[in-house]
Amino acid sequence: MRHFLQIDGLSTKDLHHILDTTESFTSIDDRAVKKVPLLRGKTIVNLFFEPSTRTRTTFELAAKRLSADVLNINIATSATTKGESLLDTLFNLQAMNSDMFIVRHPESGAAEFISNYVDSHVSVINAGDGRHAHPTQAMLDMFTIRKHYKEFSKLRVAIVGDILHSRVARSQIEALNILGAKEIRVIAPRTLLPANVAQLGVEVFQNCKEGLFNVDVVIMLRLQKERMQGGFIPSEHEYFQLYGLTPERLAIAKPNAIVMHPGPINRGVEISSEVADGPQSVILQQVKYGIAVRMAILSLAMSSADENGGGN
Amino acid sequence: MRHFLQIDGLSTKDLHHILDTTESFTSIDDRAVKKVPLLRGKTIVNLFFEPSTRTRTTFELAAKRLSADVLNINIATSATTKGESLLDTLFNLQAMNSDMFIVRHPESGAAEFISNYVDSHVSVINAGDGRHAHPTQAMLDMFTIRKHYKEFSKLRVAIVGDILHSRVARSQIEALNILGAKEIRVIAPRTLLPANVAQLGVEVFQNCKEGLFNVDVVIMLRLQKERMQGGFIPSEHEYFQLYGLTPERLAIAKPNAIVMHPGPINRGVEISSEVADGPQSVILQQVKYGIAVRMAILSLAMSSADENGGGN
Amino acid sequence: MRHFLQIDGLSTKDLHHILDTTESFTSIDDRAVKKVPLLRGKTIVNLFFEPSTRTRTTFELAAKRLSADVLNINIATSATTKGESLLDTLFNLQAMNSDMFIVRHPESGAAEFISNYVDSHVSVINAGDGRHAHPTQAMLDMFTIRKHYKEFSKLRVAIVGDILHSRVARSQIEALNILGAKEIRVIAPRTLLPANVAQLGVEVFQNCKEGLFNVDVVIMLRLQKERMQGGFIPSEHEYFQLYGLTPERLAIAKPNAIVMHPGPINRGVEISSEVADGPQSVILQQVKYGIAVRMAILSLAMSSADENGGGN
Numbered sequence: 043m044r045h046f047l048q049i050d051g052l053s054t055k056d057l058h059h060i061l062d063t064t065e066s067f068t069s070i071d072d073r074a075v076k077k078v079p080l081l082r083g084k085t086i087v088n089l090f091f092e093p094s095t096r097t098r099t100t101f102e103l104a105a106k107r108l109s110a111d112v113l114n115i116n117i118a119t120s121a122t123t124k125g126e127s128l129l130d131t132l133f134n135l136q137a138m139n140s141d142m143f144i145v146r147h148p149e150s151g152a153a154e155f156i157s158n159y160v161d162s163h164v165s166v167i168n169a170g171d172g173r174h175a176h177p178t179q180a181m182l183d184m185f186t187i188r189k190h191y192k193e194f195s196k197l198r199v200a201i202v203g204d205i206l207h208s209r210v211a212r213s214q215i216e217a218l219n220i221l222g223a224k225e226i227r228v229i230a231p232r233t234l235l236p237a238n239v240a241q242l243g244v245e246v247f248q249n250c251k252e253g254l255f256n257v258d259v260v261i262m263l264r265l266q267k268e269r270m271q272g273g274f275i276p277s278e279h280e281y282f283q284l285y286g287l288t289p290e291r292l293a294i295a296k297p298n299a300i301v302m303h304p305g306p307i308n309r310g311v312e313i314s315s316e317v318a319d320g321p322q323s324v325i326l327q328q329v330k331y332g333i334a335v336r337m338a339i340l341s342l343a344m345s346s347a348d349e350n351g352g353g354n
Numbered sequence: 355m356r357h358f359l360q361i362d363g364l365s366t367k368d369l370h371h372i373l374d375t376t377e378s379f380t381s382i383d384d385r386a387v388k389k390v391p392l393l394r395g396k397t398i399v400n401l402f403f404e405p406s407t408r409t410r411t412t413f414e415l416a417a418k419r420l421s422a423d424v425l426n427i428n429i430a431t432s433a434t435t436k437g438e439s440l441l442d443t444l445f446n447l448q449a450m451n452s453d454m455f456i457v458r459h460p461e462s463g464a465a466e467f468i469s470n471y472v473d474s475h476v477s478v479i480n481a482g483d484g485r486h487a488h489p490t491q492a493m494l495d496m497f498t499i500r501k502h503y504k505e506f507s508k509l510r511v512a513i514v515g516d517i518l519h520s521r522v523a524r525s526q527i528e529a530l531n532i533l534g535a536k537e538i539r540v541i542a543p544r545t546l547l548p549a550n551v552a553q554l555g556v557e558v559f560q561n562c563k564e565g566l567f568n569v570d571v572v573i574m575l576r577l578q579k580e581r582m583q584g585g586f587i588p589s590e591h592e593y594f595q596l597y598g599l600t601p602e603r604l605a606i607a608k609p610n611a612i613v614m615h616p617g618p619i620n621r622g623v624e625i626s627s628e629v630a631d632g633p634q635s636v637i638l639q640q641v642k643y644g645i646a647v648r649m650a651i652l653s654l655a656m657s658s659a660d661e662n663g664g665g666n
Numbered sequence: 667m668r669h670f671l672q673i674d675g676l677s678t679k680d681l682h683h684i685l686d687t688t689e690s691f692t693s694i695d696d697r698a699v700k701k702v703p704l705l706r707g708k709t710i711v712n713l714f715f716e717p718s719t720r721t722r723t724t725f726e727l728a729a730k731r732l733s734a735d736v737l738n739i740n741i742a743t744s745a746t747t748k749g750e751s752l753l754d755t756l757f758n759l760q761a762m763n764s765d766m767f768i769v770r771h772p773e774s775g776a777a778e779f780i781s782n783y784v785d786s787h788v789s790v791i792n793a794g795d796g797r798h799a800h801p802t803q804a805m806l807d808m809f810t811i812r813k814h815y816k817e818f819s820k821l822r823v824a825i826v827g828d829i830l831h832s833r834v835a836r837s838q839i840e841a842l843n844i845l846g847a848k849e850i851r852v853i854a855p856r857t858l859l860p861a862n863v864a865q866l867g868v869e870v871f872q873n874c875k876e877g878l879f880n881v882d883v884v885i886m887l888r889l890q891k892e893r894m895q896g897g898f899i900p901s902e903h904e905y906f907q908l909y910g911l912t913p914e915r916l917a918i919a920k921p922n923a924i925v926m927h928p929g930p931i932n933r934g935v936e937i938s939s940e941v942a943d944g945p946q947s948v949i950l951q952q953v954k955y956g957i958a959v960r961m962a963i964l965s966l967a968m969s970s971a972d973e974n975g976g977g978n
Contacts, residue, residue, distance in 0.1 A: 075394055083698065085700070099425060099427070107423075111731075113723060138954065326446070329446050385707070386707065387707030388707045388708075388709070411737060418709075617754075
């Protein structure tokens, strides 16, 4: 648990351990003084090669609430522009006695690549790498689901939208499989499905009517508008007609099914405002739990790293 | 006092309560360790839709000296660029357990709009909205005046310059009226006066010779050069000839009249360097008191919000 | 020692005092909680008129590990764009009760200029000014050398590369002279040597074969690619052929000579990867000691300023 790079490879016990640890941190979030001194004196570097105010902010808040010092490094504006290589930047930051790197990168595998080069007392957390994984997002989604349903083994979960490009979906599917969800469905047009979709351990649906039938959890994915040009879907309007989550469509699911979305949402593209703001939506709870789950992951990783690094 | 959105609507007692609280914080500013733990564990978000290093910095310093954690969100570079609405951004930040939003926005009424949507334990502070209000600036101006004169009821105050576009002037005029200043004068060319100027409770002068006569306080406004194109004034040079504060012009006021300016100053446009750096200038005192007045307002607002939010 | 503007003018005792203080801070860097409360409640302003993620980061980490509050002011995006003068910006920041300015500026003498205007309880640290000086870099270099060799008086040191434009080289040469190095050599093409090079107290070499012979320390300078256009050198390739540090060339120096570089390195331009990553390279140690040396300098300066400023 020194690094947290992907869901794949973790055990059911690992995931429940993270979720249980998260539970203890949610109570901190409700206190007047929302701080614990667990990571006091640690230096955590947000190493972002891709802009993301939202994800960076949740990690920054999680780190500050653990009393760590946070350094935000936006690589677009840093020394790499002076011709320095990624590894040189990394080794320099490490030499400054950084204890943890939270890495977001447009290339799949970047966080793991970095983890192969850091010292034994340094942790690497994947905050999203290419299309590969976004494991902290998946864990906050699992935590949100577990807050609403006792057992994963009874749950039918539908993930709707751009599975092809989504590191979020990939990590969610892995986590749901490890936690033993009864059924994982993906609902998407063929153009937004990966070639190997059958091997992911999911059932594939092309339409919502069948795919949403009787599910307990509906996870909507963000339609990344920058991919509209590519011809993956005819138009936003048509996408909404076929896959947008409306009250009528949500009624196909179980009566109290919860609706999730990793955010930021595109109202009227993948989800209607009635549903996003409606009683079944747990979208803002996901954001709230996102801090606690990251506090849990940072503190678990740091404590493994401390053991590993001996006196340091 | 949970929100601090404008001066209008506050009582004389309210304003003096803020000024008295500020007084207690000025002493902290002179200590070796300029920190108090009043807001420890609170998360304060600087939500700036308009760039302003100076105002953001003073709020950030005030918050840090109260031991709060500060998050700077520059909306131009954040998720709104991904198509997220203002309210979605707000609700997301709130779900991350933010305790206070300090809002600067180019539209009048933005801070109040936001205050209508936040949870009952969250505070909103207006750090300047369009042409409407800049209430913390007005309070630091009032504090500066009160440091130099015992009673507002004996004071003649002149505000010189671009009243039309100035949220600062509007808030100052409201505060001076509430605190019972003897006379509030505005001095400006017709083109820089709002249509309803007579209803603001001020006397209007078009020239400095009459307007500055016998005043105790001269408040110069910043001439926003970006408005020069609009034809509001013929040229910077001509403006300085007519309204710039020179030693000769200042001599029209009372001998020990104080000179104020919200900054940043345009030397040679609205004020000469002799006056800006002269013995009657209290411009840097305003900056100094700006930290203490914001510490006072943040802590008063947070303590109201805490009562409101119950255990949280 | 209230300001730290340049090496020139300091005594051997001064420099050893800084190096001894640094020694005590290196142990802090190895603790689990890498923080000491020495500068708690102090406000340190990183006043950067030139972008530099690396230098700003090391000062920010040093300040945070001393428990100070840090304000990063990037002048390109601040009030100076609103037409405010440098001194007005400075006085405003000072009025906000800043305790220290860490200044980087493209003009030689900028930090000293600023130091002439600050209050008696405020410190100014030069983080690089034009071609003049980069004294904290020189001190971390001296510390790195002292970690490897007991006595400066027995050392031959070669500095290779763009001496002409290098504030780093200038400060290193001053420090090495003050600390009594046996021999200081500079190795560079004529076009990259300053006119007054003979007066710097160095021996000048135009080729590595002679210049590197028998030296204990090789300091490579960064070739600033933005100066390539100026015709100072024919091409990067040719530069590497003549001055790049390869294993063969390093073999001319003493067998255990250490290799230093202020970073960020241009692999294949001024140094080969074999040498940069090889056993004689202490480049990452320099980065590591950079934090400790800056903690030492900030705390020494602040304690002088505190004495100077009396109760404040």
